[in-house]
Amino acid sequence: MVSVFESNGESEDYKSLIRKNFSSILRGITEGDIGFDIINSDYQVKFQNSLLESEFGKYRGELCFDYYLKRKKPCKNCPIMKAVKENRIVIQVIPTPNGRFFRLISIPLKRDDHHITECLNLVEDFTHRKHLEKKLTNLNEVKKNFMNRVSHELKTPLTMIKGNLELLSSAKTKLNFKIMHIISDIRNAYSRLESSVKDILLATELDSKMITVKLKRANLSKILKEIASELSPLAQTRKVNIKLDLHSELKAQFDPFLLKIGFKNIIKNGINNINRERGKILIKSEVSENLITISIKDNGIGFEEDEKRDIFKKFSKIEHYGKGYNISIQGLGLGLYISKEVLNLHDYKLKLHSKGRNQGSTFRIIIPFS
Structure with missing residues (x-):
């Protein structure tokens, strides 16, 4: 709340001096692209700074809706009157007849008698920003169609x-070993390509803010158990043991489809980055009064400090090829980026802890309890 000329024990001469020079003080504040004026409850423009004078011409007590907007009547939802009547700051974007937009911040002014009959209005040209918003909307539509x-x-x-x-695999005619081996190679290549295509499409949707989160109350433990089961063949191939230490019921609000992808990418990353014969991944839940914390801990190669800063970026991939690590280096580097974005959509926090190379890593996901 702005109080103008309210007595705080100053001498009458001092208050008189402030009153006398108030307009000059306001008129001198012209830095930047912010204009301001004072309009009373009768819609009359009582003061404006030089920026608004140069834009609209010098005022002579005109009515604001006529002077600024060339209207015959006040605006239906006038922010100035709303600020005066409700005694609060009101922010609104106002379109003008010539296609421009101005953001108006209306601040009620309290006089000596504590009545509010005027408003100080900060005026910012919003035209360029509105045009950019329109272009961005159009661009997102083009991107969505593409x-x-x-x-x-x-x-x-x-x-x-x-x-x-599938037709070849189920053919009644027996295929020789060489052809079956070729079919197996094609199937593996297909799976990798399908996974990459899905990651690219999902990452693009997340990046463009085009994805819709379908929240429902569900059991997170069930989702994590499903992921562990689905990743079991990969874990066995990599000689990794997945251990679950979960509460039987972890009720929360989330999108089951998206959250499953987010958690699966983190666990899969752990499996692929374990560089030892007896790999271990522990998926554990902790419940406090207001939070559920899911920790995914592995005994893999871990992360250096600079790697921790980059690992959640799109297409960021820590290359270990040729460094003697027995780890999987497949993928586009989108998995953890997708996980981070999915968790952000849910307002979940994701934290990574690792003491360095060959020290393993722990991903912690902090979830509001519901």
């Missing part, structure tokens, strides 16, 4: 490849 087209063009041939592979 991704729909790309999705169709990539998924259709992949579906055909998968269907033909």
Whole structure:
């Protein structure tokens, strides 16, 4: 709340001096692109600084809706009157007849008698920003249409490849070992390509803010157990033991489809980055009064400090090729980026702890309890 000329024990001469020079003080504040004026409860412009004078011409007690907007009547939802009547600051973007936009911050002014009959209005030209917002909206629409087209063009041939592979695998005629080996290689290549396509499409949706989170109250323990089961073949291949230490019921609000992808990428990252014969991953839950904490701890190669800063960036991949580590180096470097973005959409916090190379790592996901 702004109080103008309110007595705080100053001498009458001092208050008189302030009153006399108040307009000059306000008029001198012209730094930047912010204009301001004072309008009373009768819609009359009582003061404006030089920036507004140069923009609209010198005022002579005109009515604000006529002077600024060339209207015959006050605006239906006038922010100035709302600020005066409700005794609060009101912020609103106002369009003008010539296609420009101004952001108005209306601040009620309290006089000596404590009545509020005027408003100090800060005026900022918002036209450029509104045009940028419109361009961004159009760009997102183009991007959305493009991704729909790309999705169709990539998924259709992949579906055909998968269907033909299944036909070959189920053929009654016996195929020789060499052909079966080729089919197996094609199936593995198909799986990798399908996974990469899905990651690219999902990362693009997340990056463009085009994805919709469908929240529902569900049991997080069930999701984590499903992930552990689905990743069991990969874990066995990598000689990694996945241990679960979870509460039977972990009720929370989340999108089951998206959150499953987010957690799965983190656990899969742990499996692929274990560089020892007896790899271990522990998935543990802790419950406090207001929070659920899920920790995913591995005894893999860990992260250096500079790697921890970059690992959640899009296409960021810590390359260990040729360094003697027995780890998987497949993938585009999108997994942890997707996990981070998915958790952000849920307002969950993700923290990474690692003491360095060959010290393992722990990912902690902090979830509001519901």
